[in-house]
Amino acid sequence: MAQTTPQNGHSTQHGVDRPVTLDANNALETPHGVAHPNVGKSIPDIEAIGDDSEPLTQWQKRNSIDPTNQVKLVRLSHMRYQHPDLDEITTFLLDFGMHIAKKSSDGERIWYRGYGTTQYVYYAQRGPKKFLGGTFEVASHAELEKAAKIASASSSGIEELTEAPGGGYMLTLTDPEGFPINLLYGQEPAAKGDYPEKVIVNDEVDKPRVRKFNRFTPGPAAVHKLGHYGLCVKDFPAQMEWYTRNFNLAPTDFLYVPVEGGERKDVAVFLHLDRGDEPVDHHTFFMSTNPTSHVHHCSFEVHDYDTQHLGHQWLASKKYTSVWGIGRHILGSQIFDYWWDTTGNMIEHYADGDLVNKDTPVAWNNAGDESLAVWGPEVPKWFLE
Numbered sequence: 001m002a003q004t005t006p007q008n009g010h011s012t013q014h015g016v017d018r019p020v021t022l023d024a025n026n027a028l029e030t031p032h033g034v035a036h037p038n039v040g041k042s043i044p045d046i047e048a049i050g051d052d053s054e055p056l057t058q059w060q061k062r063n064s065i066d067p068t069n070q071v072k073l074v075r076l077s078h079m080r081y082q083h084p085d086l087d088e089i090t091t092f093l094l095d096f097g098m099h100i101a102k103k104s105s106d107g108e109r110i111w112y113r114g115y116g117t118t119q120y121v122y123y124a125q126r127g128p129k130k131f132l133g134g135t136f137e138v139a140s141h142a143e144l145e146k147a148a149k150i151a152s153a154s155s156s157g158i159e160e161l162t163e164a165p166g167g168g169y170m171l172t173l174t175d176p177e178g179f180p181i182n183l184l185y186g187q188e189p190a191a192k193g194d195y196p197e198k199v200i201v202n203d204e205v206d207k208p209r210v211r212k213f214n215r216f217t218p219g220p221a222a223v224h225k226l227g228h229y230g231l232c233v234k235d236f237p238a239q240m241e242w243y244t245r246n247f248n249l250a251p252t253d254f255l256y257v258p259v260e261g262g263e264r265k266d267v268a269v270f271l272h273l274d275r276g277d278e279p280v281d282h283h284t285f286f287m288s289t290n291p292t293s294h295v296h297h298c299s300f301e302v303h304d305y306d307t308q309h310l311g312h313q314w315l316a317s318k319k320y321t322s323v324w325g326i327g328r329h330i331l332g333s334q335i336f337d338y339w340w341d342t343t344g345n346m347i348e349h350y351a352d353g354d355l356v357n358k359d360t361p362v363a364w365n366n367a368g369d370e371s372l373a374v375w376g377p378e379v380p381k382w383f384l385e
Contacts, residue, residue: 045354045356045359045360045361046360046361049360049361049363050363052363052364052365053361053362053363053364054361054362055361055362056250056251056274056358056360056361056362057358059250059251059362060250063244065244065245067248067274069245070245070246070247070248071138071143071146071147071150071183071246071247071248072138072139072140072143072248073136073137073138073139073183073247073248073249073273074136074137074138074139074273074275075136075137075273075284076134076135076136076137076226076227076228076229076273076284076285077118077121077135077136077137077184077187077226078118078120078121078122078123078134078135078226079121079122079123079133079134079135079226079229079298080122080123080124080125080132080133080134080135080180080182081122081123081124081125081130081131081132081343081345082124082125082126082127082128082129082130082131082132083124083125083126083127083129083342083343084126084127084128084129084343085342085343086107086108086110086124086125086126088342088343089124089341089342089343090110090112090124091342092320092341092342093112093122093124093341094220095220095314095315095318095320096220096221096223096300096311096315096339096341096347096349097114097220097221097222097223097300097302097311097349098112098113098114098121098122098223098300099112099113100112100113101113101119101120101165101190102120102164102165104163107126108125108126109123109124109125109126109163110123110124110125111123111164111165112124113165113190114193114222114223114224114225114226114300115193115194115195115222115223115224116190116192116193116224116225117189117190117191117192118189118190118225118226119164119165119166119187119188119189119190120164120165120166121223121225121226121300122226123135123164129343129344129345131179131180131294131295131345132180132182133172133179133180133181133182134181134182134226134229134285134298135170135182135183135184136181136182136183136184136247137183137184137185137187138183138184138185139185140185141169141185141186143183143185144158144169144171144183144185145158147171147173147183147246148171150173150246152176152242152246153173153174153175153246155171155172155173155174156171156172157171158170158171159171159172161184161187164187165190166187166188166189166190167186167187167188168184168185168186168187168188169184169185169186170182170183170184171183175239175242175243176235176238176239176242177231177233177234177235177238177239177293178293179231179233179293179295196222196303196304196307198304199214199304199306200212200214214306216306216310217310218310218313218314219310219314220311220314220315221302221303221307221308221310221311221312221314221349222302222303222307223300223301223302223349224300224301224302224303225300225301226298226299226300226301227281227284227299227300227301227350227353228281228283228284228285228286228298228299229285229286229295229296229297229298229299230285230286230287230288230295230296230297230298231286231287231288231293231294231295231296232287232288232289232290232292232293232294232295232296232385233287233288233289233290233293234289234290234291234292234293236266236267236268236287236288236289237266239287240266240269240287243271243285243287244271248273248274248275249271249272249273249274249284249285250271250272250273250274250362251269251270251271251362252270252271252272252282252283252331252356252360252362252363253269253270253282253283253331253332253362253363253364253365254266254268254269254362254363254364254365255267255268255269255288255364255365255366255367255371256364256365256366256367257366257367264364266364267288267289267367268286268287268288268289268367269286269287269288270282270283270286270331270332271283271284271285271286271287272284272356274358275357275358276357276358277357277358277359278357279355279356279357280355280356280357281353281354281355281356282331282332282333282334282353282354282355282356283331283332290385295345296346297338297345297346297347297348298345298346298347298348299336299347299348299349299350300347300348300349300350301349301350301351301353302349302350302351303351304351304352305335305351305352307351308326308335308337308349308350308351309326311337311349312325312326312337312349315339320339320340320341320342321339321340322337322338322339322340323338323339323340323346323380323382323383324336324337324338324376324377324379324380324383325337325338325348325349325376325377326376327373327374327375327376327377328373328374328375328376329372329373329374330371330372330373330374331365331371331372332353332354333352333353333354334350334351334352334353334354335350335351335352336348336349336350336373336376337349337350338383346383369384
């Protein structure tokens, strides 16, 4: 009988000899049941989601949501935070893979870029720790005016961004739980930066990398764009109603918990921008039920898996604090790596995320820890809080 070596400390089987036998069907007999050698493949969204789902148009009709009345969001532009020490957070963000686009003349405000066509992906101003909201670009100035009339939201009015790179106009609304959401229009796009070349990969059959050696340079994982952010909320149904009725934010995946009587209760949602046939990220915004209201994390796209590992190694060498990672999520499929910034906010690198559109069904999934990752370290308690 063969013996396997213990895993890396994240498994319930850590420190325990786990005898296995390989039968004629290449199945492993383990103390926890039969396990087959792992494989992975890319399959259609409908097949991956399964029967516990419904078409988006049916979900919208069932919830009396009229897409023609929604404020049309085009993309997620940048995050906005307040930090007590701008020098410290700037050092962190440079190590995280951003670079400075502009500093205000008085040094109280800084805009940070990635290498995409967005003028900046992160804005920081000096002051006590505070979340200032995510920022979405809208389709027109008329959409800003439409958003300013949302009866359940307070706003400071439409403001011209005379100091920010690329200019434009911004409106800040406050949702029912007090979170700000910023809407932007008219920002001039930035010049496209240099994009990394794709690493050529040899597999067991297809081996195109002949006389080409893969080599890598240590350093930060360069940030491409802002991908998503999320909130922990106390009144999940009310927040869900507000965001999906007022904006073209559509659910991709719900997480639920069972309740008495065989019913179930939705406790989290991953929302994408409903752009019709256009492919969009699996989620641009998410919310989860929590005893307190606070921002959970924001997430930035990097080039690929190697970039992400090198970035992880770089941040670890600088003695920053890892939250969770590296691993691969199930919902969204992206490879994740979460860190604490120097102010105590959670921030993520991700790569290789799913794309969806109007034909991707709305799905329901059990909210257990097993729904969070297909591989990676065990999810820490603080990630769920």
